[in-house]
Amino acid sequence: MNLNSENKTILVAPLNWGLGHATRCIPIIKALQENNFTPIIASDGIALELLRKEFPYLKTLELPSYHIEYAKNGKNFKWKLIKNLPRMIEAIKEEKKMVKKWVKKYDIGGIISDNRLGVFHKKIPSVFITHQLNVMTGNTTWLTSKIHQHIIKKYTACWIPDVNSKLNLSGKLGHIEKISMPVSYLGPLSRMRKMALPIKYNLMIILSGPEPQRGLLEKHLSEEIKRYDGKVIFIKGVIETVQKKEQIGNVTYYNFMKTRQLEHTFNESEKVLCRSGYTTIMDLVKLNKKAFFIPTPGQYEQIYLAEKLQEEGLVPFTHQNKFKIEDISKIEQYNGLPLLDNAVNWEELFKIF
Known part of the structure; x- marks a missing residue:
C-alpha cells in the first residue's frame, strides 16, 4: 500500500459505450482504494449505473452523454457516428467545463479518463486509458487515428491495457511503430479471477x-x-x-x-x-x-x-x-486465447499522482 498518497482524490471517468470501458475501470478503482486514494466516479447512462451498483459507497457524478448510437444496418455505422458528431463535440466541451469546476469543488488531485476526450485538466496529472492508438474507421482510419493520437498527447500519460510484445491482444490498435507520447502497457485489465468451480x-x-x-x-x-x-x-x-x-x-x-x-x-x-x-x-x-x-x-x-x-x-x-x-x-x-502476464504494478503507476 502506498501510504504517501495523503488520501488524494482521483476522478475516474469511463466512456459510456456499452459496458466495457466501465467494467475495465473496476480493477483500477479497487487498486486506487488499496493504495490509499479516494476515487470519484464520473460517467453517464448504463456505464454510470453499473459502477453505482458495484461501488454504492463511492461518490458518483454525471457527465453529459456522447449520444453514441448504432445503426440498424452495420454498413451505416460510421455515418451514424458522423451524424452524431456535433452532439459529441458539444458533450466534450461541456465535460471540460464540468471537470474544471469539480477539480476545485472536490479538491481532485488526479484524473483517469477511459476514452472520455474532455476529461482532462492542465494543472493536475491526467491519464488517458485506451487500447486504440489507432482508431479503425475503414478508409478514414488514418485520419481518426491521427486525431486520437493528437488528443492523447495532451495527457500526462497514456495507459494501454495490453502487453508490448509480439504476442499481444490488440494488434495494430494498441501498437504503433513511432510513439511520441508517454505510453505504459499495463497488461490485460480484468475485474475477473479464475476459480476452480464445477461446470454448471x-x-x-x-x-x-x-x-x-x-x-x-x-x-x-x-x-x-x-x-x-x-x-x-x-x-x-x-x-x-x-x-x-x-x-x-x-x-x-x-x-x-x-x-x-x-x-x-x-x-x-x-x-x-x-x-x-x-x-x-x-x-x-x-x-x-x-x-x-x-x-x-x-x-x-x-x-x-x-x-x-x-x-x-x-x-x-x-x-x-x-x-x-x-x-x-x-x-x-481453435486453441483459445493465450495466457498473458497481467500483474499490474499499481504502486508504480500511481506515482504519477
Whole structure:
C-alpha cells in the first residue's frame, strides 16, 4: 500500500459505450482504494449505473452523454457516428467545463479518463486509458487515428491495457511503430479471477453494447438457442434497477449480473458466446475460457479483433446475420486465447499522482 498518497482524490471517468470501458475501470478503482486514494466516479447512462451498483459507497457524478448510437444496418455505422458528431463535440466541451469546476469543488488531485476526450485538466496529472492508438474507421482510419493520437498527447500519460510484445491482444490498435507520447502497457485489465468451480453450464451467452444492435442480437440468439441441447445461461446486458431471472427450457436468462455473480458464472461455464469487445477479450484471457465471437455489425474495431484472433488460430467468429447455433462446435478447432502476464504494478503507476 502506498501510504504517501495523503488520501488524494482521483476522478475516474469511463466512456459510456456499452459496458466495457466501465467494467475495465473496476480493477483500477479497487487498486486506487488499496493504495490509499479516494476515487470519484464520473460517467453517464448504463456505464454510470453499473459502477453505482458495484461501488454504492463511492461518490458518483454525471457527465453529459456522447449520444453514441448504432445503426440498424452495420454498413451505416460510421455515418451514424458522423451524424452524431456535433452532439459529441458539444458533450466534450461541456465535460471540460464540468471537470474544471469539480477539480476545485472536490479538491481532485488526479484524473483517469477511459476514452472520455474532455476529461482532462492542465494543472493536475491526467491519464488517458485506451487500447486504440489507432482508431479503425475503414478508409478514414488514418485520419481518426491521427486525431486520437493528437488528443492523447495532451495527457500526462497514456495507459494501454495490453502487453508490448509480439504476442499481444490488440494488434495494430494498441501498437504503433513511432510513439511520441508517454505510453505504459499495463497488461490485460480484468475485474475477473479464475476459480476452480464445477461446470454448471455448457454455454454462457453474454451481450453488451449500445442499442439497437444489442437487442437485435438478443432476438436472433433467443431463436437460435432453441436448437441447442446443452444447458445455457444467457445474460442480456440490460442494466436495470432490479435483477430479473427467467427459466425457459434449458436456458436461464438474466437481464444483468454484478461482478461477483458474473465471475462465478464465467467460471462455471464451459464455453462463451459473446461480442469481440476488447474488455470481454481481456476477461476471457484472465479466465482461460474458450469462446466464439459475433462482432457488432459495422464496428471496425470488433471486426478487426475477431479477424485477427481467428487468423491466429485462437477464437472463431462469424458475422451476426450469418450466425447459426451449430457454429459453436467450431470452438474445438481453435486453441483459445493465450495466457498473458497481467500483474499490474499499481504502486508504480500511481506515482504519477
